[in-house]
Amino acid sequence: MFGAASAILSGPGAIGGSRGCRGYGTAATSSGQRLAQSGEGEGDDRDQDYAGHAGVRSPTTPAGGEGAGALQLLSPALEERLRRHADRYTQLEQQLASGSGSSSSGGGGGGGGGAAAAPSLRDLGREYARLQPLAHGYSRLLQVRAELSDLAALARDPDAGVRDMAAEEEAALRQEAADLTRRLLLALVPPDPAAARPALLEVRAGAGGAEAALFASELLAMYRRLAQSRGWTWEVLELGSSEHGGVRHATVSVSDPAAPSHPGSGSSGSSAGDGDAAAAGGPEGAGEGVYGVLSGESGVHRVQRVPVTDAGGRLHTSTAAVVVLPQADEVDVRLREEDLRVETMRASGAGGQHVNVTDSAVRVTHLPTGLVVSCQNERSQHLNRAAALKVLRSRLYELEAQKRARAAGEQRSALVATADRSERVRTYNFPQGRVTDHRIHLTVHDLASVLEAGEGLQRLMEGLRAAREEAALAALLEEGRQ
Template sequence: LVAMAKEELHEYESQLDEVLQAFRIALLPHDPNDDKSAVVEIRAGTGGEEAALFAADIFRMYQRYADHRGWKLDVLNTSPSATGGFKEIVFSLEGDGAYGRMKYESGVHRVQRVPATESQGRIHTSAVTVAVFPEAEEVDVEINENDLRIDVYRSSGPGGQSVNTTDSAVRITHIPTGLVVSCQDEKSQHKNKAKALRVLRSRLYDRMMAEQQAKITAERRSMVSTGDRSAKIRTYNFPQGRVTDHRINLTLYRLNEILGGEVDSLIEPLRQHDQAERLKLQEA
């Protein structure tokens, strides 16, 4: 009977530890940006056309992930490559906690695979950069029209040829910061301008938040990287069917599933690690 009582006591103690941990996590300060929609930019990096093709793969992965989570995806701007990839693609994700999850995707995503054009069967390494911003509302960032230089031009296709006979493409330069945003996907100049302003507002908001975060850099050094876009965060190895997240040394042999939209299998462990690190800082 005593042995049974000890066993039950041990079980209750472990349950109590779990409840206390969940309670501590619930008391962590909530980042209001986590509830916002997200603006995501994917850019091809080293690797030329292969990097552009991988940028398209990463975009499709997020498309499927958005479907899984019930988020609305709206493409804001694309710069296609000659082989059907993307030199750059910018889109928004609107839905419950979109930024709170997608912020863990900021950084350099590296791919190791044999390109379709490789006749010798050699594995090539290329990379894309993902940048995720909380989508800013007009109340978050006020943009003075006098601070903007707006240029219009004809939109062009993958090979540089003009695909529109009117000057519908828009390039907006924010003079005080030098930030430049282009949009050419819509046939209407008005719609392109509206989309470009959405991206500009989110970039300015991200810049403002980054300046605030710089004040607490020491605190963030020990946490999961959610903003350093120059950091290599993940490797997708096609021959091995492996995805490795370098921030928490997590390796999953589920490449096809992850590219198929099961991104939460990476994001959930990152969120848990982030929460654990924040708890350590709070209790220190």
């Protein structure tokens, strides 16, 4: 359907053959290999003909009523958190009006004194701007509650016309209260600190031989189109081509040149101290970067179609594994030279006269963990070493994130109900022209639009994001009841 892998990955560093960066002994890579082999046998796709979300409903809208009961959803604990944020907003407003705060733009700098430096006016202004939507929303919610209380008397008015008018206004106010409550709750959901980061995207062909490699190349092309449409930078770190223009394995660095140089550092500057979205960057969707957009793509992608190589016209099922990691840098993961074993060797695979002539390929072993990354995509040994260290940092960062998640008693994919890297996430059914996301039971009957990274793919990604929000809201409400 699409061109050869070299055409798909044309650009700096896009060299055919088995050249690039490869990692061994890593959680990400081993899971990618395991996922790639976990495809199911041929047969009917049981998750068919879903036209939308199944069983996904806003926690702020109980069944059987538009916003009914929304006023009771805020537990005392959640109400107190909102009140604290609103109070902090008022305090900041007064501080900024009086000009109290450090005139320095460093924001709590690292002086040698024992006391922490006062936050700068710039830092206070940023915190004020982050809290403003939440404070205004909470203020409006309190106002709506008061208006609903006033309407109670009109509901008992002897004039039927007045009662009807009061009932109509009450319904509108209750719906507004439900919408406000949802937005406020989303602002309290702790954000993923890695969401704004660049990403490492790994695609690996799985069960299905040459057909699986062709499917992997199509997935890679889909993600590249998505990156191009959003103005992201696409840097190929690893590319292993196969016959017929397929891709056996590939690793790509995807970043947003317009994003901050070091997102997700976790320093919010807020004294609210809840670690929620209001304190760390704003309401829903705020601060979502490349990793936040692509993270839901991890898992087994399955294709059902008649391969061009099958003269019998039989329907085949093949798979490809996708793993998305948040990209780390020197600030996040400091690599000590004594912890690294760096080996150089001659590059192998396609690449012309350069191959097997110079020792440009690099293999880096992280001795404490045993993680190994090899890179030979560039002609320069220095560039290959830098690329290998980039992959190594991201995998060490991911291992540490998984360790923290286990210590907290939660899974890394907790925001998506039933979502896990080890399970099938999507099926691309060519005969029926549809793509089904099995995690949210959402089917898009426009396969071409999905593979072209058009509206179809956007619908799938937005559906997954909505499901994540619902799961996060449900967890927050449960936490507030405890």
